[in-house]
Amino acid sequence: MRSDRVRSVLYLPASNARAIEKARTLDCDVAVLDLEDAVAPEAKAAARAAAVEAVRGGGFGPRLGVRINGLDTDWGPDDLAAMKAAGATLVVAPKVETPEAVHALSAGLGKGCALWAMIETPRALMTLADIASADGALDGLMLGVNDLGKALGTGALGTGASADREPFKPWLAMLVAAARANGLLAIDGVFNRIDDADGLAAEAAQGRLYGFDGKSLIHPSQIAAAKAAFSPSDAEIVQARAVVAAFAQPEAGNQGAIRVDGAMVERLHLEQAKALLARAQG
Template sequence: MEGRPRRSALYMPGSNTRALEKAKAIPADALIFDLEDAVAPDAKIQAREQVCAAVKEGGYGGREVVIRVNALETPWGAQDIIAACEAAPDAILVPKVIHSGDIISAAKLLQSVHAPEKVRLWAMMETPMAILNARTIAATAVYKDNRLSCLVMGTNDLIKESRARALHDRFAVVPWLAMTLVAARAYKLDIIDGVYNDFRDEVGLRDECERGRILGMDGKTLIHPSQVGPCNEIFSPTQEEVDWSRQVIDAFGQPENEKKGVIVVDGHMVERLHFAMAQRTVAIAEQIRQMEKACG
């Protein structure tokens, strides 16, 4: 796994130049500049130009910059990807992914324009067919040329297309989240939960973040800057988790334990898999510390 903090991924409308500038001061781990749902058809081209100019200009610090393009089958999709490749964000978010071919097609387009190596692909999982095909979509990550690094849940669209009820306990949504999460982990991908629509309801947001973290999500997509703080707090490793992880790393680092598969740490049986988990926890915590320091 890449081991990069993706606790909060904030959607920003690509047609709003003020929002693109304001994003430079928002402490989200990832900024998703949206050319799709947040932009009216007659503003698509202008939004593309604004977003690509903003990405080229930079100034977003250590935040991960992502451009959500329009679907390839739309009149704007292919040109969105070509322009995004030239701007060189950290990732391009492909919407309406329904099968592995959608990722492969996007990846081939990146290859055809010689996109910088750092540009990754993220996949929006927002249709019933995407959930049914989650394994084969995630499996495209096996091939490096496909550049897939993250799955993003589009829960609003899933609720609409399934005719489920959007209740606060997300009774209908959890199975879709769990299916996609297992597929992501099987192919060493990150996965980010869907949005919480009532941005004035911090209690509800916190509850949904907590449930998402328990399930195994790496973070959550957000629709308002006010949601960033609570989301970052909940998806960050706790000090207790970091301290324990350092203990595990130190223990496996002892000469007598270097070749052991299982050791005892503070009365607990610990395996090599816990060592790998501990390394990731400490790495994420250190990156968060550096990002917070950079943001002042």
């Protein structure tokens, strides 16, 4: 499993100068300046210039990424070239549907720049294994739930959405499996109802249960809940320490499984415990 801290991935419109400046002060793990959905067509060029200035200017506490427009749009190729020239270290690409798209995007990135591919169409779901295993700069997969819900016809992200994202469950599991099989980050989709704190907490907890590394966010008020959900809890830390301590005892010897607090624990659980403690310290 990747160790990168991507618990909270906040989207901010690159067309909003105040939002860019605010991003420098936020405690999210990753800030993504958006050139795609959050920017009107007539503002695309100005937003691109603002993103270039932000990347070059630096000063961001969180890791900084830029979501470009698709390469099949009028703005995408220029976005990609501008990010390479600016020295961007993370590019998020929307509506990636094929491994060939991963190759094309990777070829246009600067050295050392990571690529996150958004999975948000039915075709992408059908080619997900090929996308995830494509050679190139691919570093993470992101679930684009709004576009995916629209394309599938589920209506799953409206105000009357299923509280447990029932229509999305197969795709939640599939994306995490594809990411894990290829050493990639898995980042859950956005939660649209900004004022529904309980709903956000529940959905973030569900995302972690499915194995996601973090969650995409649309408002700074969502950062704390995402970081809490995707960080080890106090109870988990106590349990992990107990597992590590138990296997360190002489009587554990070379046993493959031992009893800890009334449960049988195998050495694979020891590896999980050590990984969890490492994340907690990070």
